[in-house]
Amino acid sequence: MITHLVLDGVLEGALGVGIDIIDTAEPALPQRVLSLDGGPVRSGAGRTVCVTAATPAGAAEFGPGDVLVLPGPSASSPELVERLLAHPDTTLAAELVRRAAASGATVAASCSATFVLAAAGVLDGAEATTTWWLAPELARRFPPVRVRADRMVVDGGAVLTAGAAFAHADLLLAILARLRGQDAARRVAGYLVLDARMSQSRYMALEHLRADDPVVRAVRRYVAAHLTRQLGLAELAAAASVSPRTLARRLHAVLGVTPTDFVHRLRVEHASALLTTTRNSVDAVAAAVGYADAAAFRRVYRRYTGETPSATRSRSPLR
Structure with a gap:
């Protein structure tokens, strides 16, 4: 089961492309969209994002073979990251990440959601990437994390991280490759016209x-x-x-x-x-x-x- 955990401010495009990538796989993998309280959340654009079921994410079960993935909420500056990390929902999300990881599930995040993984401690001592312009902030706030701002996706085995918003597509392709094989990931990328991108470097200004x-x-x-x-x-x-x-x-x-x-x-x-x-x-x-x-x-x-x-x-x- 792939669980997309949505927080208030979630980037609609990242969530949507992630769902579409998994739906395009053949055979399709089971997936669900959950929020922390079981209710809809407000996207970064101010629109309502519905969830699959009214089950709070905290009640969800995880085990080996499952994936918990967090598309980034809208936090485009260090000040907004500060607000994200101070929000009570982030504490709850970090607890869920730790529980999922301890159960043997794979945890993954893109964009500003990588800060949630860092707050959960699952990136300590590991390489990780994030939105390229927030990479210095991730390194400053979480010194145990070895930040690789140039990478589009960092596959750390049990934990995967990806760069800026639409690197979420690259993240889900990496997850799909792990679950269904490289051929399946390449086939889905072809259907959705997604190019393989290993680096964020050429986007960095x-x-x-x-x-x-x-x-x-x-x-x-x-x-x-x-x-x-x-x-x-x-x-x-x-x-x-x-x-x-x-x-x-x-x-x-x-x-x-x-x-x-x-x-x-x-x-x-x-x-x-x-x-x-x-x-x-x-x-x-x-x-x-x-x-x-x-x-x-x-x-x-x-x-x-x-x-x-x-x-x-x-x-x-x-x-």
């Missing part, structure tokens, strides 16, 4: 990640103005009027990245824009963002975006 921090803002401006040069830690720190050690700590605290990662991400971000807005060759783009070795650029680009420069270029209206 660094300017969204705490761009109000003065140190981050200063370093970002400096790197953007000197893209073609090789930049060392001391030079970057001087540009922000801080020590190298302070810069490294600040970038880790604010963005969850190292200075080297930050520079690479900015270069790759600029390269992606050039690939989709110009007809410059990949070698020329590499040189324009500071990579003298085009092969090295291709490796870095793939590491941070999950695709090749040519794949990005293929989506350009100028191709």
Whole structure:
């Protein structure tokens, strides 16, 4: 049995695509939608979301082979995450997650619901992902969790996590692959026209990640103005009027990245824009963002975006 646990603020699209993926499987797997009190909940868009049965989720039974999955509620900022974690429903949901996990069931969540799994303690010492712009917040609040913001889905065996809202589709495909096999998951993905996506990296926009921090803002401006040069830690720190050690700590605290990662991400971000807005060759783009070795650029680009420069270029209206 797959149980979709819906909390107030649930993202309708994530819940819907998850249900559709399981319904499309052949033979279809049994599934249900439950809420904590057995009643309907209000979605993030303010609409009523009905449940399968008036049974409170707390009364549900779980065992090996079952799956408890949480689509993310609408919590798009650290402030809203704070509100989510402080809500009594989150305490109840975390208790349910712990009980399901202890019974041998698989537990899974996407988007902001990964914070509920973290609050339940089932992610301690494990790798996990979440909405890419909330990854630093997850790392800050739950240090035992090894956050992988670049991953679309992290399969930890008994616990699975996925990234931003529509990574819920990738999460349910991973669950389907486990229950029915890879062929079944590929078949459903084909019917629903869902592409395999291993990484969130190419969707990550660094300017969204705490761009109000003065140190981050200063370093970002400096790197953007000197893209073609090789930049060392001391030079970057001087540009922000801080020590190298302070810069490294600040970038880790604010963005969850190292200075080297930050520079690479900015270069790759600029390269992606050039690939989709110009007809410059990949070698020329590499040189324009500071990579003298085009092969090295291709490796870095793939590491941070999950695709090749040519794949990005293929989506350009100028191709």
